[in-house]
Amino acid sequence: MSGLLExxxxxxxxxxxxxxxxxxxxxxxxxxxGEFVAIMGPSGSGKSSLLQILGLLDNPDSGEYRILGxxxxxxxxxEQAGLRNNVAGFVFQQxxxxxxxxxxxNVRLPYIYSGIKGHFRKEAIARLAQVGLEKRIDHTxxxxxxxxxxxxxxxxxxxxxxxxxxxxxxxxxxDSKNSAEIMKILKGLNEEGKTVIMVTxxxxxxxxxxRVITMRDGVIVSDERRPGAALSAAVSGDMSFDAHAARNxxxxxxxxxxxxxxxxxxxxxxxxxxxxxxxxxxxxxVASVIAMMALGEGAKASMEEQLKSMGSxxxxxxxxxxxxxxxxxxxxxxxxxxxxxxDEIASRRDLVKNAAGVVNGAGRIVYGNxxxxxxxxxxxxxxxxxxAVTPTVGRWFTREEIQQREKVAIIGVTVVKQLFDxxxxxxxxxxINRINxxxxxIAPAKGFSGQQDEDDVAIIPVTTAMYRVLGRTYLSGIxxxxxxxxxxGQAKDIISSxxxxxxxxxxxxDSFNIRDMTEIQQMLSSTTETMSLLLGAIAxxxxxxxxxxxxxxxxxxxxxxxxxxxxxxxxxACRNDIMLQFLVESVSMTIxxxxxxxxxxxxxxxxxxxxxxxxxxxxxxxxxxxxxxxAMTGMFFGLWPARKAAELKPVEALRYE
Ligand code: ADP
Ligand code: MG
Numbered sequence: 031m032s033g034l035l036e037x038x039x040x041x042x043x044x045x046x047x048x049x050x051x052x053x054x055x056x057x058x059x060x061x062x063x064g065e066f067v068a069i070m071g072p073s074g075s076g077k078s079s080l081l082q083i084l085g086l087l088d089n090p091d092s093g094e095y096r097i098l099g100x101x102x103x104x105x106x107x108x109e110q111a112g113l114r115n116n117v118a119g120f121v122f123q124q125x126x127x128x129x130x131x132x133x134x135x136n137v138r139l140p141y142i143y144s145g146i147k148g149h150f151r152k153e154a155i156a157r158l159a160q161v162g163l164e165k166r167i168d169h170t171x172x173x174x175x176x177x178x179x180x181x182x183x184x185x186x187x188x189x190x191x192x193x194x195x196x197x198x199x200x201x202x203x204x205d206s207k208n209s210a211e212i213m214k215i216l217k218g219l220n221e222e223g224k225t226v227i228m229v230t231x232x233x234x235x236x237x238x239x240x241r242v243i244t245m246r247d248g249v250i251v252s253d254e255r256r257p258g259a260a261l262s263a264a265v266s267g268d269m270s271f272d273a274h275a276a277r278n279x280x281x282x283x284x285x286x287x288x289x290x291x292x293x294x295x296x297x298x299x300x301x302x303x304x305x306x307x308x309x310x311x312x313x314x315x316v317a318s319v320i321a322m323m324a325l326g327e328g329a330k331a332s333m334e335e336q337l338k339s340m341g342s343x344x345x346x347x348x349x350x351x352x353x354x355x356x357x358x359x360x361x362x363x364x365x366x367x368x369x370x371x372x373d374e375i376a377s378r379r380d381l382v383k384n385a386a387g388v389v390n391g392a393g394r395i396v397y398g399n400x401x402x403x404x405x406x407x408x409x410x411x412x413x414x415x416x417x418a419v420t421p422t423v424g425r426w427f428t429r430e431e432i433q434q435r436e437k438v439a440i441i442g443v444t445v446v447k448q449l450f451d452x453x454x455x456x457x458x459x460x461x462i463n464r465i466n467x468x469x470x471x472i473a474p475a476k477g478f479s480g481q482q483d484e485d486d487v488a489i490i491p492v493t494t495a496m497y498r499v500l501g502r503t504y505l506s507g508i509x510x511x512x513x514x515x516x517x518x519g520q521a522k523d524i525i526s527s528x529x530x531x532x533x534x535x536x537x538x539x540d541s542f543n544i545r546d547m548t549e550i551q552q553m554l555s556s557t558t559e560t561m562s563l564l565l566g567a568i569a570x571x572x573x574x575x576x577x578x579x580x581x582x583x584x585x586x587x588x589x590x591x592x593x594x595x596x597x598x599x600x601x602x603a604c605r606n607d608i609m610l611q612f613l614v615e616s617v618s619m620t621i622x623x624x625x626x627x628x629x630x631x632x633x634x635x636x637x638x639x640x641x642x643x644x645x646x647x648x649x650x651x652x653x654x655x656x657x658x659x660x661a662m663t664g665m666f667f668g669l670w671p672a673r674k675a676a677e678l679k680p681v682e683a684l685r686y687e
Pocket of ligand 1: 074685
């Protein structure tokens with residue numbers, strides 16, 4: 031006849047450093063269904079070792095163990111966990127209740143690992159009523175006496191309605207009155223049909239059992255059934271159990287995931303200060319990234335705005351090679367543009383909206399006793415609208431003024447500041463390169479473009495500049511406004527071939543170049559790209575640093591909760607359950623750090639734009655990225671601690687002090 035539990039010649043040795051302890055040295059025993067067995071013997075005789083093997087918390091080094099007819103050697107770690115969850119209930123000397131949770135949550139804990147959906151609050155309360163604690167359901171373990179705590183532990187052991195109750199010195203920490211109560215409960219359970227296997231070294235406690243096995247030095251020295259102690263009457267029914275099938279529920283299918291979430295928040299909130307400090311790294315990292323990205327985006331947007339105002343369908347044809355911009359390279363190397371060139375370009379009405387010749391030079395301006403050197407531009411009529419320099423104060427040149435080589439000037443605000451001390455310059459006479467000019471307008475302020483002050487200019491008619499001031503017969507370049515930005519490329523090609531034809535240039539001649547704003551745009555966007563890259567690097571570093579902080583705290587947390595992990599494994603948690611629990615915890619921490627960081631980052635950028643007047647633009651992408659990355663940080667840095675937790679052996683974890 032094969033029993034409920036059957037141990038054959040089991041050995042178990044422990045290795046502590048160099049020495050080995052032989053805890054079990056060939057133990058064979060069979061336990062029938064419905065028995066109440068007490069395992070007795072002096073301290074260190076191997077009682078607990080045997081009970082742990084019987085309860086699947088530990089596996090023998092050699093020998094065979096059959097539970098419910100199944101050879102334990104063929105079961106995987108997780109299958110054993112499933113068996114524990116379904117057929118075993120544990121009661122320990124130290125109770126092993128989870129202090130953070132109230133007693134209802136403690137009692138229903140085994141259900142999380144059962145693969146069955148539901149809340150099981152009713153079941154938990156029913157079990158608590160069975161041990162006389164129905165009035166204490168809102169209490170936490172710390173608010174209960176030792177005896178009451180042990181009764182909660184018994185309720186937890188019973189909640190999955192197990193076949194077998196394993197109890198290791200269940201009354202070891204209790205006074206005699208509480209001990210008697212606990213023993214009465216166990217006795218009652220046995221009478222209802224549960225198999226009870228209990229370790230004790232006290233005779234009064236063993237007296238409740240119907241069978242006493244005595245151990246000494248790792249072997250059984252006596253095994254007595256008490257006269258008159260019958261097997262429990264309630265023994266009946268099917269006692270087969272397929273451990274392989276019981277483990278086939280995917281973690282996501284039952285309600286486990288949401289329970290882990292809830293427990294993660296419980297654990298995080300149980301250590302508020304510590305959790306906050308550990309997410310601080312993530313928080314600061316995410317906040318600064320959001321704020322910096324907002325600043326970067328703002329800068330980029332305002333730059334693009336400026337570019338747009340300059341016209342994105344603008345071409346600039348300059349003499350000289352592209353490498354040496356506008357500078358002469360000696361005779362023959364520079365195309366000499368004249369007004370017929372401008373006219374020819376302007377004649378392509380299908381592509382060209384406007385064309386204006388410009389000549390650039392240096393200008394020395396004198397007004398009263400002040401003088402100022404600035405850059406001088408001689409421009410055509412259409413230049414004003416094309417480059418958006420039509421004055422808002424004063425006026426633009428007339429066509430006649432340009433034709434007649436009139437001595438009228440429009441000056442930039444920097445020049446106004448330098449020469450006029452901010453008094454109105456309109457109508458005043460200034461000298462440009464010793465020639466008298468009348469100021470007719472102030473060019474709209476443009477600010478800086480890189481190092482260059484765009485407002486440090488004097489603009490005069492192109493004819494005046496060429497023939498009266500600079501003494502040149504050639505233009506420095508031609509500005510072309512293409513009818514639409516999409517035609518830029520085509521216009522470039524046409525204009526280029528026009529010029530080559532007129533000037534009889536070879537195809538590879540580089541005596542002129544045509545630039546468009548897209549080039550400048552590309553240059554600027556490559557600058558902002560570098561900036562984004564830099565910000566990205568800072569983000570990565572801060573997230574790594576934050577992640578290390580999280581990992582550190584999770585390792586502490588795993589160590590601190592070793593016994594909790596042991597208990598969870600004892601009641602049926604498999605490796606993935608433990609792993610997931612800690613991963614959910616670290617990811618919750620990093621995500622909440624990320625969220626606070628986002629709020630803070632957005633707040634900082636708003637404050638910067640409000641008080642410092644900086645252009646900011648918070649992008650959805652940066653928020654999404656921050657969230658994703660902080661979650662990934664939690665995942666990555668939580669993995670190792672979570673694995674460490676998952677790999678703990680139930681017995682060792684439970685013994686951890
Ligand atoms: P009992 O429960 O009868 O007091 P145990 O089964 O706990 O005895 O232990 C039997 C022997 O094995 C003791 O000498 C004990 O020190 C040793 N032992 C038990 N568990 C471990 C362990 N995890 N590591 C090392 N030695 C252990
Ligand atoms: Mg013991």
